[in-house]
Amino acid sequence: MQNTQDQDRQWSRHAAKYDELFLDALDPSVENPIWAALDAVPKPQSRTIADLGCGTGPLLPRLVGRFGRVVALDFAPAMIARARTRVEGHADADSVTFETRAMHDLDDFAGQFDVVVAINSLVMPDVREIDRTLRAIRASLRPGGQFLGVLPSMDAIHYHTMLLMDQALDRGLEIEEAERSAAFHAEHQYYEFAFGRFQFLGLRQKFWQPFEIRHRMAKAGFASVELGQVLYPWDESMAGGADFADHPRSWDWSFVARP
Template identity: 65%
Template sequence: PGRKTVVDLGCGTGPLLARLLERFGRVIALDFAPAMLARARERLGPERSCHVSFLHRAMHELDDLAGQIDVAITINSLVMPDVRLIDRTLRSIHASLRPKGVLLGVVPSLDAIQYHTMLLLDQALEQGLEMADAMRFTAHHAEHRFYDFAFGRFKFQGLRQKFWLPFEVEHRLGKAGFRGIKLNKVLYPWDESLAGSLELAGFPPTWDWFFLARRQAGSHRPQSLREDIASKPGSP
């Protein structure tokens, strides 16, 4: 790892950068917001920030890094509401990786919102509310007015973000050419920001989705899932 290159895509204020400097020979921090990059520099201080390459650009603008990256990291930064931009970004990340390079990331979970909704609905029904009232209660306290559940989007005061289902993570990574895709939950304890948190403390916690995906050795362009299946021995 000490000789490898890592890029933190959508680095924000740079909470990961100090650790990355300890583990990698070359560290790149990318963000579209100059204020975030300035905060990241301040956070590291002048002695450490001089060892980081700070890039002010969008996440899909990686042509000059093609084939140079060993590890790419996206922590809650793959949240563009337009899936065309997400697909473009994932293809760019794939092209930036060296063969056997790794993409690690976390994305906001839409199914965690649905899970919270289920628990709130049960809670309302157990308190004696009729179904229609329980549904209204749940929709209000789970803030459904901010979510588009069909397309996995969140909108609040001008902020628009993508929320993900696990099958969608696998689909979009595979579509961009990634293989060896693994998913796991990043668990978050119930806290006051979530409606009913005290009453729900005995239930399993809510989550976001962590994923790991790799660029295959020798891959030059994204291979479709259909091509991937057809290339396997015994395929019709």
């Protein structure tokens, strides 16, 4: 797909400065239900786990040595190059296979994975590609396998907007001014809210509503999906963050899906 061709180049372009540009769902300051889900996998030494859209590989140090076999996949060559450096010199580095390809391309892994993880990487802007990828992931799982991960939340942007709006009104702004201010600080110019998309620095990413997660997982043949929230600290990376400390934290969606 033309779309995939373009986006792999765009993601590669951002590999070097990735940490400066993106919220990290795996940062220790973030409360992430994925850790408990990974810790709960029984007999990990006898399991194969795939990290799809592994990016610069922040999850890999937690997987290597614990799981018997690890497949780290990303379609952006520069991401894979950085991910490789995370396991260099590790005693179990041989247990990791790196794959530079799109994550719908899993035919040769059919029925092989016990666990598939996708951390903020199911973000293809074309929903046909999302559906195709979810079907491929479903087919890559062994019986009893599970698919878990994190998805960027569209509704969290609405939540942030609401808090910014109230803050602007409390400062005495008129309603139109408050709306303009909230839209500016929540960076609405980068979002297509109706279709759940975010476009920034050449990257086009899907953002998710919880009903769409359930809908697309069911459509791809997952019988159950449990949702949770990845909670981010209010800090300077979010406009107005320091003032929102008394409010519930912003989130992305975590999920565990089973065939």
